Amino acid sequence: MNKVFIALLLVTALAAIEGTIVSTAIPSITADLLGVDLISWIYSAYLLATAIAAIIFGKLADLFGRKRMIIIGIIIFLVGSILCGLAQTMEQLIVFRAIQGIGAGSILPITLTMVGELFKTEKERAKGQSYLSMVWGVSGVIGPLCGGFIVDQVSWHFIFFINVPFGLASIYLIAKHYSEQLEAVKRKIDYLGAVLFTIGTVALLYVIIDNSKTQAWLSNQSLLIYAVAIVFLAIFVRVELKAEEPIIPLTLFKNSRLMVINALTLCAMAIVIGVTVYIPIFAQSVLGKNATQAGLLLTPMSIFWTVNSIMAGHLIGRLTNKRIIQMGTILLMAGAFLLSRLSDGSSDFSVYIGSSLIGLGMGFIMPMLMISIQKVADPKQLGTSIGLNSFTNTFSQAVGAAFFGMIFNLITSEKMASLGKGEIQLNGEFAKGGFSADEVSFLKETIASGISYIYIAALLFAVCTFIFSFFIATKSRSQV
Structure with missing residues (x-):
């Protein structure tokens, strides 16, 4: 197999495992660094940066070459990984993430662009893309298990350090074996739009997460941050309307059928x-598992996502995309x-089934959404x-992490604080923290209650996906 393709895999x-x-x-990170209320930022910071950087790097690659x-990008990723492993506070970890x-x-x-270049025929490209998709699916299974094993056997710091040797190996293979014919492509990068969107969004996420802990929704500080978010996002919209190559093309929002797909994705x-x-x-x-066992509880989602993605492919032609998405x-x-x-009385079985x-469900939905986009989008766009x-x-996912973090903090923070024992950690080792049997039971019930409310909110999102599925187009633009 092509050594460059191995490096890409x-x-x-x-990147897939890190998610x-x-x-x-x-739980182990919060036990060491404290800051339970900042958990959602560990995800939101990473995902928001990834979303914005993906658009910018795609255009930079056209300007300065994919190899470079x-x-x-890999070097930045590795530097960030090393810094995450060395983080001494939750705030540092968030910045490094x-x-x-x-x-x-x-x-x-x-x-994705390099795979299209490495494989010359459409059949070969499809095969290459399938390998990349398989990597994402397998990573979804391996990631939690590896993370749990490393935490139990060594330390959480090493879930970041293990990226280094593999990252360096991929840099070596790409640097030595990948050659490209760089064509000068004139592209304008919407740096201003990226900055405005980042500031506005981070301000909005910050006020949501911070106020879920303090409940000071109408304080002077909160009102000021609301204003910052609104002003920067409003300016962002004006900039995007005039930008030659906007970071988020607002003209696409005129395509109602495309917006239904994006709303369902959201x-x-x-x-x-x-x-x-x-x-x-x-x-x-709540269940008293170690990190490795906790990772096992996540694996069914990734496994069945992959299984039903394959099943969805077999159903194409027998059922409409709309019907598969509804299922x-x-x-x-x-x-x-x-x-x-x-x-707090639930079993492992309940989690596995859920x-x-x-x-x-996601295995049926996500592949079909990609096909649906091809139907409803303007071929030129x-x-x-x-x-x-x-x-x-x-x-x-970035906004979802912040939103669910807000719900969790709203339900649990006051109850946990009522025990008067400082910040409560989430690694389940309450008995070692000087808590009585009654207090341990209270903590488990409180945490379980907070998580239950999160999934009540998730159920509302699921109902929305069901409603949106009825508006998925069954005909392509050319057939309308």
Whole structure:
């Protein structure tokens, strides 16, 4: 197999695993660094940086060459990984995760472009893309398990350090074996739009997460941050309307059928981040699992996602895309409903079934959304339309992490503080923290209640996906 392609698979695996490997380490990270209320930022910072960087790096690759930009991106990713492993406070970790996310943002768009270049025929390209998709699926299974094992056997710091040797190997293979004919492509990069969007969005996420802890929704500081978010996002819209190559093409929002697909993506991927973040916390804090066992509870979602993605391919032609997506949304609602019933008395089985149904639903939904985009998008804007959906996918997880973090803090922070024992950790080792049996029971009930409310919110998102599925177009633009 082409050595460059091996490097692309390797670096794709790094970016894919990094999205899930952290989940099983979160309880241990908060035990060391404190800052339970900042958990959602560990995900939001990484995902938001990835979403914005992906658009910018894709255009930089056209200007300065794919080889140069992907190597720079991998280096940024590795620097961020090392800094994450060395973090001494939660605030440092959040900043370093953003740096890591910037590097990860270079990987997806450039690897997709390079695969298209490495394989000459459409059949070979499809095969190459399937390998990349397989890497994402396998990483979803391996990430939580590896993260849990490393945390239990060594330390959470090493979930970041292990990226270094593999990243260096991919840089070596690309630098030595990849040659490109650089064609000068005149592209204008919307740096101003990226900066405005980042500031506005971060301000909005900050006020949501911070106020979920303080409840000071109408304080002077909060009002000021609201104003900052509104002003910067309003200016962002004006800039995008005039930009030659906007970071988010607002003209696409005129395509109502495309917006239905993006709205469904937004809701569905918010559910996924809810499962990824809070199932390991439930497993360790309520069920008393170690990090490795917590990782096992996440694997059904990834496995069944992959299985039903394959099944969806076999159903094409027998059922309409719309019907397959509707089947997926029904599975999402069933899974979210089961997870919303979690309590301190729930068993492993309840979690396995709930996460499995979520995976089965997403397996039906996501491949069909890509096909649906090809039907409803203007052929001249197909690449941009797919790019916007990819951005929506990642951005949804960033906002979803913040939203669910707000719910968790609202439900649990006051109750935990009432014990008067400082910040409570989520690694489940309450007995070692000087808590009585009654206090341990109270903590488990409180954490389980907070997570149950998260999945009630996830159920509402699932209902929205079901409603949106009825508006998925069954005919292409050319048939309308």
